[in-house]
Amino acid sequence: MHEEQGNWEMAVHISCWLNDMEWISKQIQLKKVNELIIFFTFMKSRKLFVTAVRTFVDQLIQEKEFYRAVDYLILINELKRAVDILVGLKMYRDAITLITYNTVQGEQSLLNEVKTQWIEQLMSDGNYELASKL
Numbered sequence: 001m002h003e004e005q006g007n008w009e010m011a012v013h014i015s016c017w018l019n020d021m022e023w024i025s026k027q028i029q030l031k032k033v034n035e036l037i038i039f040f041t042f043m044k045s046r047k048l049f050v051t052a053v054r055t056f057v058d059q060l061i062q063e064k065e066f067y068r069a070v071d072y073l074i075l076i077n078e079l080k081r082a083v084d085i086l087v088g089l090k091m092y093r094d095a096i097t098l099i100t101y102n103t104v105q106g107e108q109s110l111l112n113e114v115k116t117q118w119i120e121q122l123m124s125d126g127n128y129e130l131a132s133k134l
Helices: 008-017 021-029 035-044 046-062 066-075 079-088 092-102 109-124 128-133
Strands: none
Touching: 008 021, 008 035, 021 035, 021 046, 035 046, 046 066, 066 079, 066 092, 079 092, 079 109, 092 109, 109 128
16 A cells, blocks of 8 residues: 555555565565665565665665675675675775674685785885885
């Protein structure tokens, strides 16, 4: 009813209250996800939750809300994709911080990869002093 009247947000609320998994799943397939759908799917199914989060992350990236996208990727343990987003934006310090505090000790390959990319970027920018410190 609410959806036909153009009030999609209210339709999400009602569908969650009514436990309408069919409608929720359809919205995820249509790539129409919001935070309420994320919270609702978390309680229902890990697989559906991960699918909803991935869809929401894609929406956030399109909206250029990169830090929010990274936050949601951390929720589903997709650290590599989160780091790739930050590196793609040349946010190397942020990527290194994320890796440092979210990896098991001994997993240095991703950290080394990001540091190498940052050093290459610094050198191409002529910032040899900072590059030498990394």
